[in-house]
Amino acid sequence: MIDTDLYCVKILVRGIVQGVGFRPFVYQEAVKNSLTGWVRNTSSGVEIEICGTRKCVEQFLHTLQNNPPPLARLDHIKVTETHPNGATEFLILESADSESQFLxxxxxxxxxxxxxxxxxxxxxxxxxxxxxxxxxxxxxxxxxxxxxxxxxxxxxxxxxxxxxxxxxxxxxxxxxxxxxxxxxxxxxxYLWLEVKGQRVAEREDALQKARQLLKGGAIVAIKGLGGFHLACDASNEKAVRALRNRKKRSDKPFAVMVFDLSRVEKIAEINEEEKAILLSRQKPIVLLRKKKDARVVQDVSPDVDTIGVMLPYTPLHYLLLEPGEGFPEVLVMTSGNLSEEPIAYEDEEGLTRLQNIADAFLLHNRPIHMRVDDSVVAVSAGGFLPIRRARGYAPDTISLPFHFPPILAAGAELKNTFCLTRERYAFLSHHIGDMENLETLNSFVEGIEHYQNVFKTVPEVLACDLHPDYMATRYAEARSERENLPLIRIQHHHAHLASCLVEHQWDTDDPVIGLIFDGTGLGEDRAIWGGEILVGGYSGYHRRFHLEYIPLPGGDASIRKPARTALAHLWHAGIPWEEHLPPCSALCGDELTLLHSQLKHRINAPWTSSMGRLFDAVSSCIGLRHEASYEAQAAIMLETICDPKETGTYSVILQEDEIKLGTLWQEILNDWLAGTPPSTISAKFHNWVATVALYASETIRSETGINTVACSGGVWQNRVLVQKAKTLLEQHGFRVFFHKIVPPNDGGLSLGQAAIAGWKATKRNG
CATH class of the missing domain: 3.90.870.30 (DHBP synthase)
Known part of the structure; x- marks a missing residue:
């Protein structure tokens, strides 16, 4: 019999409940309510046993559920009645470990x-x-x-x-x-400062000497929370240019850090939602509209009207940036790496890899176990827009709408993340980077091993992209063979669609309309897809519309050559290459001759339906960018100049399953030849893309009755397009999903791979 004078319960709490002040919170609430018993950490969460009057126990449970500590996240609370344990006070017990449990x-x-x-x-x-x-x-x-x-x-x-x-x-x-x-x-x-391999100062003296170096125009490598930053004065043109040259990063924007919000407002336009994100406990880099009179050299973010800004998130940052006479108000604070490599995070690694970039190193002796880069976010019409999910957000769990077996999804080549699942949790990794070198592959493998260890998960199923040459795919293939695990290959754009559905807790296999616009993904016909309008769910999809195929000279190498892509579009549309056209004037005569031969004879010119490459081509055709030093540079410039007041568009032609492009190109060139401003052409093109999304969705709705649209793929980082498409689709009665938890780019792809693999594995086994 249970003692009628005492009401005793055992409580199991799962979620983020360790390292966030949860046990002292429980202790204080138990003492406040005159309860006896205990609390302890376990590998699966926090266990609590309490005894007291029913009223006091119920009050305790109410506070636990409704007012936990600010950093805690309670995913599940199980309460069962139990017998009194004879305790006379409330205690915090030693942690209990279990090999099979996780949290x-x-x-x-x-x-x-x-x-x-x-x-x-x-x-x-x-x-x-x-x-x-x-x-x-x-x-x-x-x-x-x-x-x-x-x-x-x-x-x-x-x-x-x-x-x-x-x-x-x-x-x-x-x-x-x-x-x-x-x-x-x-x-x-503690801190110390090294210059030319010599330790020159420690503790406060090291900090002050580092500040003096920054003030004098030096580049300082700073070991921070998840790795090294490279810092310099953002108002010093010589310092910023030196950093670009040494880091081998010609145009891609740098992030900056400032001491407080008042200094953010000196360099950028900022709304209330952006303020809230800047001040949030995650402290990500936030893309803001740059002020014309900002005291930041143009070379910090050339050719774009935005700037990535973050506030200090560690005590070291606050001390480093504190206002002082002559000290720069804005510091470039960029990842400590050479372009395309992972961020350096260990002392020797940083000193070796960054020795030709940094003039000095501000170091400390708290080891970093897992490198994590800064997160990047923006605010769009769709709301919070994650662009790079890392520090502050990873490895926060994502709830799955289904219970899946343990899965490891390897992700894609660019902006790689991997994803582990267990029960109804998805552990989406921090940003790994572009899988183009051995250093990034090693970081990828280290990350997988760490996640498996921390979350006590051994995958039973592997998932990967269809592309056979991706390093992530090769890793999954090798592991599948080595461990005799089933490997599920998943089409790139199907994974994008599923990723968006998981975010929105889509808990059926009912199909939706997928507007999947990106740069590159291998299609089932071995062409390079990217302008895809799908109908489907987790179990499969139908490719209802796609951009008309054009030959892509050089394949993936064309990402760096928008002029070549533009001329391929014009060639396919039957439009002569006249020398006054911007992409023609961007190439010499020999290049034009070779390109024409390459297209005519289809030499290394795979077919593509890429929306990303279409944006690049338009950018080149109106004279904005003919060669890109980083991914999507030409498309970003096209977005930057877009006239927000222009409402005109170009003709949309849907023919059977294709979105035809010939008329689009004729109309764009007619505008250009007539002297129409590039800002107007950009706006009309953005309006055309949004109208394509609407017309195709309306066609599918008339055929199927489907009214839900999911927007995924890297093109949906374009905030102008998001605003236009959202407005059009919602005005015509569609329910529209945009990404708000994981990036729409390939950084969110592994989540979709995991969901599709989980669905297929579950159905296959049951």
Whole structure:
């Protein structure tokens, strides 16, 4: 019999409940309600056992469910009645580990207001300490080696706590109770500065010397939370140009960091939603509209009207950027790597790989276990728009609409992420990068091994892209053969569609209309797809419309040559290459002759339906960009100049299953020859794409009755297009899904691969 005088329950809480102040919160609420029992971390979450009057237990449960700590995320709470255990007080027990259990892990969190206040307080023992943190902020994912999330399982294990820190760490009423990275100047990590291989300063002196170097125009490599940054004065043209030259990054925009919001407002236009994201605990890079009079050299973000801005997210950043006489208000803060390589994160690696870029290194001795780059986001008409999902967001779990077997999806070649699933959780990795070199492949493999370890998941099914030459595909093939695991190959654009559906918790296989617009993805007919309008769900799809095929001279190499792509479009449309046309004048006579022969004889010129390459071609045809130094540069310039007031469009011709392009090109060139401003042509082209989306969707709705549209693929990073398409589709009664959790580009692709593989594996086995 259960004691009628006491009401006792056992509670299991799953979600992000470790390293976020959850146990002290439980302790304080239990004491407040005169409850006895215990709480402890386990590998699957937090277990609680409480006894008291029914009223007090119910009050405790209400607070637990409705007002948990700010960083906690409660995914599941199981409450069962139990017998009294004879406890006379409430205790916090040692953690219990289990080989088979797992729980979500918190991403790294930017410094909280309490720690920031202590950082600036001369009377506080952590005054100006660059590694100040508590249970509400600081490193998490980048220092975790395993779970439960206890100090011995982090890179802080080698730092023995001083008596003062030990007292805080063991006091359930203290803000730093079991804050695993807890440290102070007496017992924790410290800074030092190296110049030309020599340690020249330590601690505060190192910080101040680094500031002086930045002030004087130097490039400083800074070891931060998830890896190295390369920093310089964003108002110093010579410094920014030197950084570009040394990093081998000719045009791609740099991100910048400023001390506070008032300084953001000096360089960029900002709305309330953008402010909220900048100030959020994730502190991502936010793409903002650049002010014309911003005191930032043009070379920071050339040829575009946006600038990527972030606020300090670690105490070190705050100390480094604090206002001072003559100190730059805006610092370039870009990833510590050579272009196309992963961010450096270990000391020796950073010193070796960045030695020809940085003039000095600001280092510290808190090891980073998992490299994580900065996240990049924007605000569009579709709302929050993730572009690169990394620090602050990864490895936050994504709920799956179904229960799947453990799956590893390998992702794609560009902007790679991988995805692990377990039960109804998807663990989408942080941004890995473009899988074009051995360094990135090694980072990819390290990441997979770490996720499997932390989330205690061994995949039973593998998923990959159809493209046989992707490094990620080859990894999946080799592992499938080595471990005798089933491998499911998934068409690229089908994965994009599924990724968007998972985000929106689409919990059936009912088909939707998929507007899947991107640059490159291998089609089932071995052509390069990219302008696809699909009808389908998780189990399969039908390709209802696609952009008319054109030959793509040089294949993937054409990504860097918009002029060649433009001339291929004109050649296919039967439009003569007249020398006054911008893409013709961009190439010499020999290049034009060779290109014509290549197209005529179909030499290394695969067919493509790519929407991304169509944007590139239009950009070149109106004289904006003929050669791209980074992906989508020509398309971004086309978006940048778009006239927001222009409502005209070009003719849309849907013929059987094709979106015809010949008339589009005739009308664009007629406008150009008539002297129509490029901004007007850009706007009319964007309107044409949105109208294509509408007309095709209306045709499919009339055929099938389907009224839901999912928009995915890298082209949907174009905020002008999102606004126009959203408005048109919603005005005509469509329900429209845009990405808000994972990127629409290939950074979200592995989530879709996992969902499709999970669906197929589940149906095959049951």
């Amino acid at each position: 979500p892990v918190s991403p790294d969190i930017s410094i909280c207001e309490d720690c920031l206040r202590e950082l600036s307080d001369p009377n506080d023992r952590r005054y100006r300490y660059p590694f100040i943190n508590c249970t509400n902020c600081g490193p998490r994912f980048t220092i975790i080696k395993g779970i439960p999330y206890d100090r011995p399982n982090t890179t802080m294990a080698s730092f023995d706590l001083c008596p003062a820190c030990q007292e805080e760490y063991t006091n359930p009423l203290d803000r730093r109770f079991h804050a695993q990275p807890i440290a102070c100047p007496e017992c924790g990590p």
